[in-house]
Amino acid sequence: QVQLVESGGGLVQAGGSLRLACAASGSIFSISTMNWYSQAPGKQRELVASISSGGSTNYADSAKGRFTISRDNAKNTAYLQMNSLKPEDTAVYYCNAVYYSGYITLNGAWGQGTQVTVSS
DSSP states (O other): OEEEEEEOOEEEETTOOEEEEEEEEESOSEEEEEEEEEEOTTSOOEEEEEEETTOOEEEOTTTTTTEEEEEETTTTEEEEEEOSOOGGGOEEEEEEEEEESSSSOEEEEEOOOEEEEEEO
């Protein structure tokens, strides 16, 4: 069983910054991809950023130039540095990991989410 624990959410004024962290623990052989999603009330969960095991990154258009995803493979931890935050960034942010529990067994896991609120 794998657990993802998110931290770093909170209340910040527009233009401010937050750094989210997602720590994975449990029976993990290796993590393939780590992702951050956001979900605002009444809306679908959307992919914000992703990072592969090799460090390749992708971002939603709304996040480009403002957010940076990174990972520490030794700690099985992903981060999302969020700068120049806007009120429309307000949402619950979820961490997702695609990982190998064995040599060829691929699995996925989700965190509980952390609230990010940006005030104007």
